[in-house]
Amino acid sequence: MRYRRTTAGVFSSLLAAILAATALPAQAHGQLAGTALQLQAEPNQVQDVTVVQGAGYATLAWTHVDGATDYQIERTPVADDGTATGNSVIVGVWRPNRQINNSEPTFADAGFAPGNRFQWRVRARFGTTAQPYSAPVAGTTNAHWGDPGTPGQNLRTQWENTLGAQYTSDVNEYAYTAAIDELSDRVRVVEIGRTIQNRPINMFVIGYPTPPATPEAVAATNPLLVNCNVHGNEPGDREACFIMARQLAFTDDPATLDRLSKTTMLILPTINGDGRAANSRGNSTGQDLNRDYSLIRQPETQTFVEMIRDYRPIASYDGHEYGNTNTGDLPMLPPRHANVAQGIFDESQHMIEGHMYTQGAKDGWWACPYGCTGANVGLGEETILRNTLGLKNVVNSLLELRSSGGPTRPDEGNTANNRRRKTYSALWTFNQFLAYHGARVGDITAARAEAIKFQSANTGRIVFRGSRPIEAYPAPHPGDTPPPVDAPTPERILEQVPCAYKLTEEQYHGARTDGPAGRQTTVAQRLAAHGWKVVKVADGYLVPMSQPERGLVPLLLDGQAAEGLVAGERVAPTLTGTHNGPLTVSGVACLDGATVRGPVRVQPGATLIVNGGSINGPVDASGAAGFVLTDSTVNGPVNVTGVRGPVVLVGNKVSGPVNVVDSADVAPLIAGNTVNGPLGCTGNGIAPTNLEVANSVSGPKFSQCASL
Amino acid sequence: MTDTLAWAARPPARRDRRRATLVGAALTLLVVASGCTGANGGSGTSSGPPVTVSVTGPLCDQLPAGDEPGNPGSLAGQPADQALQWIPVLTTFEAAVRATGLADELTGTPGVTILAPTDDAFAAKFSRTNLDELLLHDTDELRGLLRDHVVTGSLPVAELVDAGSVTTLAGTRLAVTGQEQGARVADRADTVCADYQASNARIHVINQVLGSLPTTAGTEDDHDHTAH
Structure with missing residues (x-):
């Protein structure tokens, strides 16, 4: 007999009948009644367990037990009368490196089908020795967001309708997107471009009561952006984006509406529609788009960069999945490239460590630095969106969703459980991102303004490749293994910075061979997509360093660049005294x-x-x-x-x-x-x-x- | 043809906010089916009374069951290529079927047996870069690989074992031996959830990639730096 989830009351009644008929001894299911009768706490028994329902997750909190080395979280499906309707399963393992304040442990349980009722128990372990379980706490989890009887709110994605068995297809995406567009005055869906295989690249532009009418008008509202799915085989964040778009479009929550009245949320669900359809990491040519945001050889990345130029988000998240089982729920990383303005780096770090770590500790999600428990990832390539956006003065972070359950979420062998945990953890992050933006918009815009002035001033060295260090976060949170230092080596540093690069006619307008057949673009087109200023001079084209994206200019135009576009001529200052x-x-x-x-x-x-x-x-x-x-x-x-x-x-x-x-x-x-x-x-x-x-x-x- | 979307089905290029009213049928599919938890779980793909299909193997516990969308009974009447879309551990194999246009060979008569490796099996076999190459460029090679996972005739796992050996569409002879309730194929792959029934097809989920392509997982291009 096989079951994990029950929606039908008939089934639970049937099960109760089976249990009664077979007169099981008081183990497993029978124990539930027993714990309820416990009035006296046993030694080392977890006390004060509470559960708070979130969007697709349930936050458990309890009082720390002295001497506990970790905790196990058990979940049991139950009927309204408290009768167990399925097996009890250990769904979570809380470890001290999960959160920054071990005195108040929390765990976001997720993976269950939304709307079902469960009870949870928590027990401490001393080493491998399990202590008594807490008294159970029960609750009905939140169903898929939105009232089934309210137009708009009642929309559901393919992923939701299939309980995670299928991801939302391209066709379903277009229908769902169009339905939201049609039914909500807050949403304008803009097709910002097309993929190589001619799939539309749509973006939700969301504001209250209506979004600003033009990109320029959107830019004036300090917009924020979520880029949901660049790698086609990492679709978890994309599903969260669809749900969030519906929430923002149809919610009555005053705090959310207040935020949307002051800014504009940009949600870009599928920059790589061809890769998503093919289940490939790259686009249809096999190009990893997250190694192309500076070079923009591909139509998808060019479209993206033009959107950044026109809509000018001040903050962003970039969604991924991470195939490392031994890491946090939500590895994050700021733009680290050494040319990123200090304030942009600092503010991005504050968003991650100052906000996400703190809120994660409250809600039970384990945010941590990329790598998290040690891995050689998260470096300074400017081709990666995280860094590209930092060099465009956008406060931003990478977001990873740990691909598998790993040792801290042992019930994710079931694919649907695994997919739901990933998507709802992304949804939590993106909602926190919106909240952070609302609370810190003044700091973010100040950092951005300083960054634009700093970059335009063309002061200080240029680093072709290399990162700012990520300092270890104090233990027990796993900052003890931050990403590699990735300091620039001497040959990747330019101390005598030119004031401009000069390109020949051939370099600037000449045909190129990088990029998909029939879709190659010139240097001129790419620099225009980035929004850079170029001066036509007698014998070529001059790209001044003194502009807002100064830190990126030599990475594309210097012969010494690690992944340059073209080797321009350095134009040295003519007067310094x-x-x-x-x-x-x-x-x-x-x-x-x-x-x-x-x-x-x-x-x-x-x-x-x-x-x-x-x-x-x-x-x-x-x-x-x-x-x-x-x-x-x-x-x-x-x-x-x-x-x-x-x-x-x-x-x-x-x-x-x-x-x-x-x-x-x-x-x-x-x-x-x-x-x-x-x-x-x-x-x-x-x-x-x-x-x-x-x-x-x-x-x-x-x-x-x-x-x- | 690697697209899941027929060209005609794509919306025309547009930048305007307002368009023609939504196609009613599309909207209907999107709206939550309140009070309905039927056997097809909102898939809208099967009708009539639920079919009882018994699947066997250690992985079955982890796959849609009972009345969940994608449960084995709900797939029984579906063409094999569509049934594959409902088995959530087969996203790589299913994408490969679309990438290679193999659906035609899976849906005809007299039927086929599909030995479908899990996503984990593909990840253990091919580096991410190699897999992208197969899915996007080397589709002839990929098609050959898939055809080494398909046998003519819709055979329950018990009949596979009884036969002792079968020959794939690609011409490879596979030894089959009994293994607990399932089968061991080519002395390396075990069925982990066998006996999904589709229209004119049996689908047995296996835990290793068959065929003769070299293993590339864990090599230089498969390290951490390809993450994020």
Whole structure:
């Protein structure tokens, strides 16, 4: 006879009858009644067990037993009257490395079919010696989210309907996605691109009462993003995303609606639809997309990066599964690449260690650093989304779902149990992510603004490959085995940083062979997808380092890069000291930490890049090919008129009026400046932007710059 | 043809919020079937009275049973390729069937016996990179591998054992011996949940990959660095 789960009351009655008829001795099922009668605690018996039902999980908590080395959690399916309807099973093993506060042990039991009723008992073990079980605590678990009688709430995915026997197919995804789109004013589903095999890449854009109408408007709300499924054979997070989209679309929860009224949630369920359908890690060409987010050889990653450029999420999670049995429930890791701005790294770490570890200890989920119990994973490749996004100034984390139950969840031989635990642990994480974002949006945006100014200033060394260290988290939480140090080796460090890279016509526009047949893209297209500023000069194309994604620029354009795109020519600074008197720029000039005592005039067709400079006198760049001024002090007016290419003004202090007028086809970037005087922008072909990094302007802000 | 989705079934490119009303049938499938816990578990694929199918083997306890979606009885009338989609430990084998277009050979008459290795068996046999190559590029090779797991005739495990040996579609002769309630195949694979019935087919879940492809799991490209 075989059963694990019962939905039919008839079945439990039948079982009760069998039990009565066979008059089993008071073991197993009979013991349930016995424990209820225990009034006196036995020695070392676990006390005060409570259960709180979550979305697809149940949090058990109890009082710590002195001397316990671990705990076992037992679950028994029961009927409403408390009669056991199935076998008791050890479903969990609590170990001290699970949480940061061992004094208040918790365990998130998961894997059961939602909606069924169970009772739980907990017992301590001293070494291998089991102590008496606690008194049982019973509860009915939460059913699949949403009232079956309420339109929208009653939608279910294929995965939910089959109780985890099947994952949600592409066809079911489209129908479910379209249904949510149709039934909820809070949701707009945007097809941001197509896969190689022409599957739509959809994104849920969710806000309350309605999401902002355009990507630009979304960007203004400090949006957050979940990228659910890049590896086709790791589908657990994707199912959580579908459920979360439904929750956000149809919930009445005031706290959630409050959060959605202040931001926009972006959920990208299936960036790799072809791989999901094929059950392959890579896309249809076999390319691992999570080794392609910087190079963007593939249509899927290019689509993703363009979305980041346009929607500008400030925080993100990237969902995976991890085939290491001896690790936490939820390994996480921040962007570690050494070129990631310190504040982005710190804030990402705070999201993980400051928030997820703490909340995990409350709700019973075991979040831990990637690797967690030691593994050679989690390094600094900028091709991995975690790092790419960090280099794009996005606070973010990798999320792994441990593939198998492992020693701490011994009841996951059953595939459905295993799939449910993974998906509901991801759902917990993504909801916590939304809560964290709501609580820390000011800190995240401050870190992002600092990062954009830092990167644009082009200061400090460049690391081609290598990571920031992840410090060990205090024991017992398993920070004692953080990911490898991965410090950059000397040959991967560039101390003398150029101010730009110059590409030839062939390098920039030439046909390439990387990427799928018929879908190859040029360097020009890829840099545009990243949103980088490029100046057309007489003998090629100039990519200034002084821009918000500075840390990523050499990783694609330097000949020394570990996985570069093209070997551009390093353009060294042309002036680093002091220049007395007027400075007239023709051709290309790059001032790095220079002082100019006199007016600066950029001649028509010339390009000026100034990092960390000090200019005493007016600056005039009329008709220039490009004009970049970052981290500088200018005493005098700055006039930028009719520039053909990029205009970048970031993190400057200007005493005098600033005017950016009549720029041609590129949106001027005017961000994080302090202007003592007016800021005027008129006649620009595309209105200037500030990437949500405000300028401090003492005078009036005119016309196209009124909201900057 | 590696797609699960017929081209015609895909939505046209769109960027607009509002479109034509949903296809009613699609929406109906999505909505929770309240108060219904029928034998087909909402699969909508079988009708009529539940069929009792008895499967045997140590893994059966871990697979859908009773009235759960994907229980053996609910698969009895389904074409073999669709039945495979309901056995959750066969996601690799099932994807391989789609990748190679083998469904035609599994659904005709006089029927077939499918010796389907578990996901764990595939993971123990092939590195992740190798498996992607097979699923995406080397589908002829993969097809050959699959055909070494298919035998003509829909044979219960007891009949496999009685036969003593069978020949696969690929022409390989497999010795079959009795092993507790199941069978040991080619002296290396055991049935771990045998005697799933599909339309014109028996499906026996086995714990090793058969065939002659080299083992690549645990090699250089299968280490931790391919994670995340």
